[in-house]
Amino acid sequence: MTAATPKGERRRQALVEAAAGLLVDGGFDAVRHRAVAERAGLPLASTTYYFDSLDDLVAAALEHHGQGELAYGKARLAELDVEACGGDAFIDLVLDLLLGPTGGDRDAEAVLLRYERLVATGRRPYLRPLMRKLSGELHGLLIEIFARAGQPVGRERVEELIALVDGAVVNALIEISPDPRAAARRMLAKAMAPR
Amino acid sequence: MTAATPKGERRRQALVEAAAGLLVDGGFDAVRHRAVAERAGLPLASTTYYFDSLDDLVAAALEHHGQGELAYGKARLAELDVEACGGDAFIDLVLDLLLGPTGGDRDAEAVLLRYERLVATGRRPYLRPLMRKLSGELHGLLIEIFARAGQPVGRERVEELIALVDGAVVNALIEISPDPRAAARRMLAKAMAPR
DNA sequence: ACTAATTTGGTACGCTCGTGCCAGTTTCGT
DNA sequence: ACGAAACTGGCACGAGCGTACCAAATTAGT
Numbered sequence: 111m112t113a114a115t116p117k118g119e120r121r122r123q124a125l126v127e128a129a130a131g132l133l134v135d136g137g138f139d140a141v142r143h144r145a146v147a148e149r150a151g152l153p154l155a156s157t158t159y160y161f162d163s164l165d166d167l168v169a170a171a172l173e174h175h176g177q178g179e180l181a182y183g184k185a186r187l188a189e190l191d192v193e194a195c196g197g198d199a200f201i202d203l204v205l206d207l208l209l210g211p212t213g214g215d216r217d218a219e220a221v222l223l224r225y226e227r228l229v230a231t232g233r234r235p236y237l238r239p240l241m242r243k244l245s246g247e248l249h250g251l252l253i254e255i256f257a258r259a260g261q262p263v264g265r266e267r268v269e270e271l272i273a274l275v276d277g278a279v280v281n282a283l284i285e286i287s288p289d290p291r292a293a294a295r296r297m298l299a300k301a302m303a304p305r
Numbered sequence: 306m307t308a309a310t311p312k313g314e315r316r317r318q319a320l321v322e323a324a325a326g327l328l329v330d331g332g333f334d335a336v337r338h339r340a341v342a343e344r345a346g347l348p349l350a351s352t353t354y355y356f357d358s359l360d361d362l363v364a365a366a367l368e369h370h371g372q373g374e375l376a377y378g379k380a381r382l383a384e385l386d387v388e389a390c391g392g393d394a395f396i397d398l399v400l401d402l403l404l405g406p407t408g409g410d411r412d413a414e415a416v417l418l419r420y421e422r423l424v425a426t427g428r429r430p431y432l433r434p435l436m437r438k439l440s441g442e443l444h445g446l447l448i449e450i451f452a453r454a455g456q457p458v459g460r461e462r463v464e465e466l467i468a469l470v471d472g473a474v475v476n477a478l479i480e481i482s483p484d485p486r487a488a489a490r491r492m493l494a495k496a497m498a499p500r
Numbered sequence: 501a502c503t504a505a506t507t508t509g510g511t512a513c514g515c516t517c518g519t520g521c522c523a524g525t526t527t528c529g530t
Numbered sequence: 531a532c533g534a535a536a537c538t539g540g541c542a543c544g545a546g547c548g549t550a551c552c553a554a555a556t557t558a559g560t
Contacts, residue, residue, distance in 0.1 A: 219427075229417070229475060232413065232417040237479075245476070273471075273476055274465070277472030280423045281464070283423055284423060284433050288427070297464075
């Protein structure tokens with residue numbers, strides 16, 4: 111169900127944002143009708159009025175969150191200083207796009223959702239089209255950034271680098287005190303170093 | 306609670322195996338007291354008698370499954386034919402260890418658990434020690450296999466290759482009809498090709 | 501202004517879940 | 531053989547869940 115009135119649209123949006131927040135904080139399992147309603151300060155029934163099912167709500171939340179990430183990426187691309195983006199700075203830029211901007215100690219938590227959603231897609235096929243779209247746009251963005259930074263790469267090479275980062279992250283998650291960003295950083299630096 | 310009588314030990318084992326089966330078929334969310342009991346052909350209360358909590362049961366199932374994988378890896382190492390393990394055959398061997406032996410079309414399903422558990426560890430810290438142990442042993446096994454095959458590698462290099470495979474897999478999961486093994490195979494072949 | 505469509509929000513149903521309980525049975529140690 | 535320990539299994543509680551329902555309130559279209 112889509113909203114037909116301005117106020118309804120605002121309410122719907124509030125629900126999506128609440129759901130996206132829950133997604134980030136607690137993962138897919140945390141997105142429940144009641145939790146979303148409470149977080150948005152709306153009654154329970156509003157969640158079933160604006161969304162046909164919980165899956166719909168989850169998908170909307172994921173799309174909202176993904177679009178936010180893409181917007182962040184585009185902003186970084188726009189403000190990219192072609193002169194001062196070599197070496198470490200460039201690696202950090204790539205990591206910012208792939209893992210989100212660093213938040214200090216709570217990195218592991220912030221990064222988790224990016225991989226939960228990939229894996230969740232395995233058991234929730236209805237998320238696949240959405241994830242493919244978001245993922246494709248992110249890849250494109252990265253290719254643009256590499257090109258702008260004077261290191262043009264092909265689609266295949268970008269996919270390799272992304273795989274390397276993603277693999278480093280999921281393997282870092284099992285450490286006693288995980289620091290996925292550092293692990294990804296190490297591998298990315300090595301892979302991008304001139305041979 | 307641990308079993309003290311032979312029959313009790315058998316029952317407990319049956320529960321662990323049932324839980325492991327559910328884990329493989331349906332992921333972490335499928336491991337429920339009632340489902341485990343039914344699959345094992347035992348009453349519900351047996352699950353709470355032998356395991357203090359559901360987390361205990363999940364951990365036991367995961368350990369069981371992981372030990373099975375390691376046993377499979379050791380068997381492959383033992384039967385390794387030093388002569389005929391170059392090129393493609395070797396890559397398939399590595400993939401078998403990392404993703405499990407290929408099962409045809411249902412690869413995506415079979416592979417999924419390997420990554421669900423990595424990501425699940427992010428939100429279930431109690432699994433971390435176990436996952437670290439299993440992961441460490443698998444890494445060691447791979448190093449041995451590389452050495453035996455005449456391509457000695459360091460720990461760092463093995464971790465790079467594993468990250469590459471893992472990243473390729475999680476990114477392949479969002480395809481319309483995922484073939485994570487093929488994606489991993491492509492990247493692994495390229496990374497291991499002589500420069 | 502007035503009818504119709506939309507939105508609201510309180511409530512309830514039916515289900516699954518983890519877990520506690522406990523009288524009965526089996527098995528073990530001696 | 532016999533007391534104790536281990537085990538069995540049926541049951542029920544309380545909580546949380548997705549979702550349906552519907553009278554009341556609001557808003558839109560004319």
